[in-house]
Amino acid sequence: MTVTETRVRTATRRDLHEGWTVTADGGPVPAGTDLTRVPASVPGCVHTDLLAAGLIVDPYLDDHERVLAWIGRTNWTYTTHFAWADDGHERHDLVFDGLDTVAEIRLNGALVGATANMHRCYRFDVSALLVDGDNELTVRFAAPVPYADRQSLVLGYRPQVNQHPFNAMRKMACSFGWDWGPDLATSGIWRPVRLESWSVARLAQVRVHASVAGSAPGASAGRVDVVAEIEHAGVAGATPKQAGLELSVRIAGTEVQIPVDADTVSARVDVPGVELWWPRSHGAQPLYDVDVELRRAGDALATAERRVGFRTATLEMEPDEDGTSFTFVVNGQPVWVRGANWIPDDAFPHRVTRERYAERIGQAISANINLLRVWGGGIYEADDFYDLCDELGLLTWQDFLFACAAYAEEEPLRSEVEAEVRDNVTRLGHHASLVLWNGSNENIWGYHDWNWESRLEGRTWGLGYYTGLLPRMVADLDPDCAYTPSSPWSGSLEVHPNDPRHGSVHEWEMWNRRDWPHYRDAVPRFMAEFGWQGPPTWSTLTRAISDDPLTPESPGMLVHQKAAQGNDKLIDGLVAHLRLPDAMEDWHWAMSWNQATAVSTALEHYRSWSPRCMGAVVWQLNDCWPVTSWAAIDGDGRAKPLLFALRHAYADRLITVQPRGVDGQLVVALVNDSSEDWNGDLEIRRAAYEGIDLASTAISVEVRSRSTALIPVPGPLAKPDDPAREVLAASLGHQRATWFYAQPRDSALREPALRVDVTPVEDGALVRVITDTLVRGLTLLADKLHPEAVVDDALIDLLAGECHTFRVSAPGLTDIAALADPTVLRSVNQLVVAAATDVAAG
Ligand code: BMA
Numbered sequence: 001m002t003v004t005e006t007r008v009r010t011a012t013r014r015d016l017h018e019g020w021t022v023t024a025d026g027g028p029v030p031a032g033t034d035l036t037r038v039p040a041s042v043p044g045c046v047h048t049d050l051l052a053a054g055l056i057v058d059p060y061l062d063d064h065e066r067v068l069a070w071i072g073r074t075n076w077t078y079t080t081h082f083a084w085a086d087d088g089h090e091r092h093d094l095v096f097d098g099l100d101t102v103a104e105i106r107l108n109g110a111l112v113g114a115t116a117n118m119h120r121c122y123r124f125d126v127s128a129l130l131v132d133g134d135n136e137l138t139v140r141f142a143a144p145v146p147y148a149d150r151q152s153l154v155l156g157y158r159p160q161v162n163q164h165p166f167n168a169m170r171k172m173a174c175s176f177g178w179d180w181g182p183d184l185a186t187s188g189i190w191r192p193v194r195l196e197s198w199s200v201a202r203l204a205q206v207r208v209h210a211s212v213a214g215s216a217p218g219a220s221a222g223r224v225d226v227v228a229e230i231e232h233a234g235v236a237g238a239t240p241k242q243a244g245l246e247l248s249v250r251i252a253g254t255e256v257q258i259p260v261d262a263d264t265v266s267a268r269v270d271v272p273g274v275e276l277w278w279p280r281s282h283g284a285q286p287l288y289d290v291d292v293e294l295r296r297a298g299d300a301l302a303t304a305e306r307r308v309g310f311r312t313a314t315l316e317m318e319p320d321e322d323g324t325s326f327t328f329v330v331n332g333q334p335v336w337v338r339g340a341n342w343i344p345d346d347a348f349p350h351r352v353t354r355e356r357y358a359e360r361i362g363q364a365i366s367a368n369i370n371l372l373r374v375w376g377g378g379i380y381e382a383d384d385f386y387d388l389c390d391e392l393g394l395l396t397w398q399d400f401l402f403a404c405a406a407y408a409e410e411e412p413l414r415s416e417v418e419a420e421v422r423d424n425v426t427r428l429g430h431h432a433s434l435v436l437w438n439g440s441n442e443n444i445w446g447y448h449d450w451n452w453e454s455r456l457e458g459r460t461w462g463l464g465y466y467t468g469l470l471p472r473m474v475a476d477l478d479p480d481c482a483y484t485p486s487s488p489w490s491g492s493l494e495v496h497p498n499d500p501r502h503g504s505v506h507e508w509e510m511w512n513r514r515d516w517p518h519y520r521d522a523v524p525r526f527m528a529e530f531g532w533q534g535p536p537t538w539s540t541l542t543r544a545i546s547d548d549p550l551t552p553e554s555p556g557m558l559v560h561q562k563a564a565q566g567n568d569k570l571i572d573g574l575v576a577h578l579r580l581p582d583a584m585e586d587w588h589w590a591m592s593w594n595q596a597t598a599v600s601t602a603l604e605h606y607r608s609w610s611p612r613c614m615g616a617v618v619w620q621l622n623d624c625w626p627v628t629s630w631a632a633i634d635g636d637g638r639a640k641p642l643l644f645a646l647r648h649a650y651a652d653r654l655i656t657v658q659p660r661g662v663d664g665q666l667v668v669a670l671v672n673d674s675s676e677d678w679n680g681d682l683e684i685r686r687a688a689y690e691g692i693d694l695a696s697t698a699i700s701v702e703v704r705s706r707s708t709a710l711i712p713v714p715g716p717l718a719k720p721d722d723p724a725r726e727v728l729a730a731s732l733g734h735q736r737a738t739w740f741y742a743q744p745r746d747s748a749l750r751e752p753a754l755r756v757d758v759t760p761v762e763d764g765a766l767v768r769v770i771t772d773t774l775v776r777g778l779t780l781l782a783d784k785l786h787p788e789a790v791v792d793d794a795l796i797d798l799l800a801g802e803c804h805t806f807r808v809s810a811p812g813l814t815d816i817a818a819l820a821d822p823t824v825l826r827s828v829n830q831l832v833v834a835a836a837t838d839v840a841a842g
Contacts, residue, residue, distance in 0.1 A: 010300045011198035012089070016137065017042045020080040020189075022049050027074025027143055037079075043350040045100060045188030046076045046141075059347075060625045060635070061544050063559045065182045072145040072176075072185030079138045084130050089197035090233040092130055094137075096122040098191030101171040102142040108135055116412065117170035118190070119380060119401060119420040126195075141187035144171060148185075155413065156459055159452045160405035166377075167405035170416045173377035174344065179563045180620070180629035182347055190350045191382075201245055201260075203294050203302045204231040207477060208430040210288070210308035212276070212331075222274035222310040224251050226267045226292055230260055243296065250291040251308075260294070276331050277309025277432040280370050280393035281652055281674065283331075285309065287390060287432065309390060309432025315482035317491045323501030324491045326526035327614040328371075328395065328435055328482075334706075335395070336607070336673050337615025338650040339371035340364060340632065341529060344378040347624045354384040356637075360622055361388050363633055367643050368650035371395040373487075373528070373617050376441035377403030380424040389433035396433045397617075399487070400470055402440035406452055406461035417465060421473050429478030436482045437474045439466035442506060444486040445497045467493070487528045504528040507602075511569060511630075515576055516598035520605045520659065524613055527606055531619030531630035532642075533563060533570055534595025535588050539783040540636040544626035552587050561628040570628075573598065577743045578828070579835035586834055589826045593777050595630075596645035596795055603649035604656035608669035610708045618646065636787075641779055644794035653678055655732055657713070657739035666713035666739065668730045670703045678703040684730045686717045689748060689774035691800030694726065701732065724748045727774055729799060738797045740776070749776060749829040756820035763809055764789075765816040769825070770803040776828035780806045784824050786813040 020042045024035035033055055040049040047068070050056040056071075057064045094105070094112060099122060105112040107129040115122055145164060152158070152165035160167045163183065164176035177183030196202075206228050213221040226249045245260035249267045256269045275286040292304040316327045316334075328335045345352045345360055364372060372389065374381055376399030389396050400421065407413065428434060443462055446452055452461060466485035474483045490502035498505050500522045507530035510516050516532065535541055545556035552567060561567055571580055574594050581587050599618060606616045619630045626635035632642040648654075652674035660667045672678040678701075685696035695716045703709045713728065720726040723741035725748045730737045740747065755770040767780060778796040782789035789810035796804045808819060818824060 009089070009199060011196055011202055011302050012087070014195045014197075016080060016082060016193045016195060018080065019082065020078055022046055022188075023077050023079070025075040025077040025140060028070045029074055030070065040078055042078070042080075042189045042193060043098070043191050045186040045190055045348050045350060047071060047184060047186055048348050048351065049188070059182065059184050062546055062556045065184060065559065068184065072183075072187075073143050075141060075143050076187045077138055077140045078189060079136065081134055081136050083133060084135050084195075085132055086130075087197060090127075090199040091125060091197065091202075092127045093196045093198070094124045094126045094193070095196050096189065096191070096193045098189075099139065100141070100186055100188050100190040101144055101169060102147050104140045106138045106140070117416045117420055118172055119170055119424065120416070121423050139189060144169070144175070144185040144187060148176070155408040155410065157455075158406035158408060158459065158461065159446070159450065159455050162404075167407050170401075170413070170420060172344065172349070172379050173401070173403050173405070174624070175347070177562070178377060179566075180343070180623065180627055180631070181562065182625050182627075184347050186348060188350070198302065199233055200243060200296055200301055201230050201232045201294060203228055203292065203304050205229040205426050206292050206304040206306070207426055208290050208292070208306040208308060209479065210290075210310050210430065210432070211480065212274075212310050212312050213270070219273040220276055220310060222271035222288075224249065224269045224271060224290055224308065226269075226290070227264065228267070228292065228294070229264050230294065232263075245301075246295045248293040248295060250293075252288055271310075274310045277311040277390075278393060279330055279335055279395050280365070281368075282333060282335065282393075285391060285393045285432070306430045307387070307390065308430050311432055313435040313480075313482070315436055315484070317503055322612055323499070323525060324495075324503050325614065326503045327611075330395075330435070334611065334614065335370070336610055336706075337371045337395070337526070337617065338369055338673075339373055339397075339615060339617030340367075340369050340621035340646070341617055341619045342372045342374050342378075342381075342621050344624050345622050349379055352382070354388075357382070357385050357388055359637065360633065361385075361392060361394060363639060363643060364394065364621055365392060367632065367646035368652070369394065369621070369646065371397060371615070371617065372621065373397040373399065373438075375399055375403065375620070376401050376438070380428065383427070386428055386431040386433060390431050394433055395435050396431065397436040397438060398428065398434060399438045399441055400465075402443055402462055402465065404442050404446060406443070406447070406456060406459075407465065409460035409462065409464045418469060418473070421470060422477065425474060425477040429481065434481065436484065437470070437478065438487050438489075439470050439483070439485040441487055444493070445488055445506070448497060500524040506530065510598070510602075511573065515573055516601050519598075519602035523609045524606070526614055527602070527616040529617060529619045530602055532573065532595045532598035533566060533628055533630050534592045534640055534642060535628045536623070536626050536634035536636070537638040537640055537783045538585070538588060538781060539787040540626045540634045540638055541588070543636065543787070550584050552584065557628070560626060563629075566628065570594075578745050578831050579838075581831060581834060582838075583834070585823055586831060589779075589781070590831050592641045593779070593795070593828060593831075596641040597777075599642055600645040600649040603646070604654065604669070605658060607649070607654055607671045607673075608656055608658045608708065608710070610671060610673070638783055639790070641794050648795070651735075653735060655730055655735045655737040657728060657730055657737050660710070666718045666728070668711045668713060668737070670701060670709045670711065670732060672703040672705060672707055672709075675705050677705055678732070680732050682711060682730060682732045684713060684717050684728065686720065686726055686728050687799060689725050689727065689750075689800065691773070694721065727797075727799065744776065744828050744832050745835065747832065749774065749832040751833045752827070752829055754825070756825065758816050758819050760816055761807075763811050764813070765808045765810065765819060767806040767808060767819050767825070768803060769798070769806070771798045771800065773800050774798070777826075778804060779826045780808065780819060781824050781826055782808050782810060782813075782819060785815070785818050786810050789813050
């Protein structure tokens with residue numbers, strides 16, 4: 001086929017998402033179920049196809065995960081038919097944005113290609129295989145569980161932390177289960193697939209890099225560099241130059257055109273007077289469209305669009321008197337990271353739409369989060385995720401997909417890693433929000449501390465990726481973006497990777513062994529992971545688990561608790577603070593409160609140490625199914641009390657009381673991470689639970705923007721007469737911190753005589769609560785009444801005589817008076833009183 005000038009046309013794209021079926025193709029399928037030509041969704045996966053067809057139970061409920069294990073041991077063939085007619089284009093490519101995972105693709109019976117990496121895009125020239133009329137496309141997936149097992153032998157043993165050798169193949173690690181995730185190894189065409197028809201040439205890769213060349217007050221000199229790789233359709237004898245191609249780059253009204261004289265061409269556009277992009281609470285998020293066009297004789301052959309923001313972003317790891325810093329700096333301004341770790345929002349990640357990303361990211365923003373770390377046991381998220389983060393000013397840190405395991409550096413894995421990194425750094429590198437590529441999750445730490453070195457007997461374990469291949473590729477494909485070999489990372493292979501004095505750390509000792517007040521024992525330079533478990537919200541839990549009776553240890557509860565000794569750790573972490581309740585609803589509330597309190601204790605401590613500590617990334621923001629986990633948002637997308645605790649602890653301005661020094665001297669820390677100074681009278685008082693002020697003082701304070709002040713609490717306030725009956729309250733403006741001299745279980749919190757007024761308002765209710773005594777952790781678990789009820793705040797401490805009004809949005813809730821029910825309107829007082837009653841009765 002030859003192409004003449006007049007036949008040059010823009011490339012066309014046609015999605016192939018219709019008419020798919022899936023058929024079991026070998027494996028331990030249950031007898032009596034017809035698994036042939038089941039209607040299938042693309043993008044999708046086999047579990048959701050079988051579910052939609054009514055052939056399996058919901059994998060997220062009860063112990064269905066176990067019952068459905070056969071799906072991951074079965075081969076599955078996806079088939080569709082589509083009509084096609086030659087439109088005269090020279091080339092016709094079959095393009096898969098994501099195949100999960102080990103697949104053979106056939107068109108009209110002929111083998112098109114084979115794949116083994118969920119994280120890559122694949123393109124096959126099928127020009128010679130397409131026929132006029134009906135075409136049959138099949139994708140046969142080999143069962144992932146036995147494949148991983150076989151590959152673990154081919155590659156040789158490598159340590160990993162779960163029940164399947166997820167590290168032997170390039171598939172989402174948590175697809176095989178995790179300590180918060182179900183073992184539901186998927187197969188399917190999980191991202192879009194299409195036919196792309198084109199002539200002469202196409203844009204094979206486009207990398208767009210926005211930088212700031214200099215800045216003046218108000219406006220900066222922006223620069224956009226575009227690198228385009230061109231693929232030619234292979235017209236006989238045509239060199240790129242003869243083809244007469246031209247590349248155009250347009251941004252903010254400026255266009256640059258350059259002749260295409262090689263397969264890789266670069267264009268630069270200077271954009272004077274750009275507005276800088278900032279993370280939230282530091283400034284605005286202006287974004288600029290970059291339009292790239294490949295042309296011949298003025299006709300567009302192919303186009304690509306990217307949206308960029310102009311900012312500088314660095315990660316400073318500098319030696320100083322405290323060790324080695326770990327500070328993100330954007331546009332020259334240090335950013336205190338109020339972060340959360342992000343996992344795939346669904347164990348079937350194709351279900352995560354733009355709307356769902358928007359909802360989840362909106363929840364993160366409601367919690368004053370300014371960075372999401374995309375964790376390395378999941379996926380490189382869809383473009384929508386990073387687009388939304390760009391728009392909303394959330395920084396992102398992307399792990400490469402290596403987590404909690406040693407990885408072979410030999411073939412065939414090595415080439416897969418290289419191809420996957422090329423695809424994804426090219427796809428994501430232009431995002432303004434993206435400030436760090438990180439080589440792996442905990443793998444250098446694992447090598448040091450988890451006995452890998454002796455187990456490996458000299459085998460490769462991934463270090464060559466983390467310190468060689470990956471940083472080389474990032475430097476090439478996303479120049480200027482910060483890179484770390486792993487998290488945690490001390491800055492040097494010579495220094496222990498989890499040394500709190502150096503770089504980033506992961507703090508798991510408190511949850512695993514020591515209890516949460518001990519977070520205060522260490523001052524990390526940057527806390528990249530720490531967390532505390534809690535159950536999902538009540539309505540999520542009772543939707544997913546139908547145990548009768550439902551107890552903390554009933555069968556379904558244990559299936560939906562994946563952490564090693566998870567329930568024991570929940571209990572051990574509670575009993576120093578509250579007696580363990582037996583009643584299920586009390587247990588649920590106690591564990592939810594303890595999770596929130598543990599995490600906010602840590603965060604307030606870390607923020608009080610700003611700028612020595614420059615950030616925290618809570619483990620974890622979200623869940624991928626209904627489960628007891630470290631998440632702040634449960635598997636049905638509902639906010640756990642922890643999300644509100646994050647909102648308080650991550651507020652621009654934080655007031656917190658902290659014990660400092662060996663003698664536990666109390667200080668009030670005023671953390672002003674806002675752009676305005678924070679001045680006023682700090683009022684500190686020590687009051688009896690029953691309302692009498694025992695001592696008080698007012699101190700005039702000036703806290704400059706982005707700074708922290710520590711105000712010692714004067715002696716008469718710091719020392720209680722009766723620790724069980726007194727509280728310290730410190731307030732500045734509208735904000736207040738409380739400090740309790742005793743743990744709840746050792747305190748005299750009593751049943752309050754609450755006055756609760758519930759007033760209906762449009763789509764919900766206002767719940768006004770007045771108390772006659774100190775109430776700790778007042779929380780309205782509105783979802784217990786209606787799964788869609790959402791409340792605006794939680795975990796409120798009220799002193800005697802004070803009042804608080806909750807706003808409940810509950811469109812479907814008819815019995816709003818029930819919002820005052822003590823099983824819904826909860827407090828720590830209830831748990832203390834219930835325990836005292838039990839003790840008295842027992
Ligand atoms: C960290 C994470 C995850 C894990 C979490 C809780 O190590 O990187 O692997 O889910 O702890 O155990």
